[in-house]
Amino acid sequence: QVQLVESGGGLVQPGGSLRLSCAASGSIFSINVMGWYRQAPGKQRELVATAFNGGGTHYVESVKGRFTISRDTLKNTVYLQMNSLKPEDTAVYSCHANIVPRSEYYGVDFWGKGTLVTVSS
Numbered sequence: 001q002v003q004l005v006e007s008g009g010g011l012v013q014p015g016g017s018l019r020l021s022c023a024a025s026g027s028i029f030s031i032n033v034m035g036w037y038r039q040a041p042g043k044q045r046e047l048v049a050t051a052f053n054g055g056g057t058h059y060v061e062s063v064k065g066r067f068t069i070s071r072d073t074l075k076n077t078v079y080l081q082m083n084s085l086k087p088e089d090t091a092v093y094s095c096h097a098n099i100v101p102r103s104e105y106y107g108v109d110f111w112g113k114g115t116l117v118t119v120s121s
Contacts, residue, residue, distance in 0.1 A: 002025070002028060002099055003024070003026055004097055005023050006112040007115065011120065014086060014120075015085065019080065019082070020036065024077070024110070027101050028076065028099055028101065029104070031098070033052055034078035034096070035049055035095075036093055038117075039092050040088070043091075051071045051078055067080060067083070068081040080093070082117070089117065090117060090118050091117060092116050093117050094113075095112035096109065096111055
C-alpha cells in the first residue's frame with residue numbers, strides 16, 4: 001500500500017549539482033522520519049542524510065556543506081540537493097522512510113527502488 005518513488009538521478013560532471021526527490025504515497029497515518037542512503041560500487045551502504053519531523057537534520061561527514069536535505073510535508077516528499085558533486089559521490093541513492101500505516105500503531109521501514117547518480121567527466 002505504501003510506496004516511495006524516487007526521481008532526479010542521472011549523469012553529472014564533477015562540481016555539478018543534482019536534486020533528488022522522493023514522494024511517499026499510500027495509506028499513511030504519519031511519517032516519523034525520511035532520509036537518503038547510498039551504496040557506491042564495491043562499498044557498503046551508508047546513511048547520507050536524515051530529516052526529522054521537528055525540522056532537524058543529520059548528514060554524514062563527507063557531504064556536510066555540499067548536500068542539503070529538506071521535506072515538503074504537504075506532499076510527503078523529501079529532497080536531497082547535492083552540490084559540488086565529486087566522483088566518489090557516485091552511487092545508487094535510495095530513499096528511506098519510517099512510516100506508520102493507517103492500519104497500524106507502529107512505524108514500518110519503507111524503501112524506494114533507488115536512483116543512480118553518476119559523477120564523471
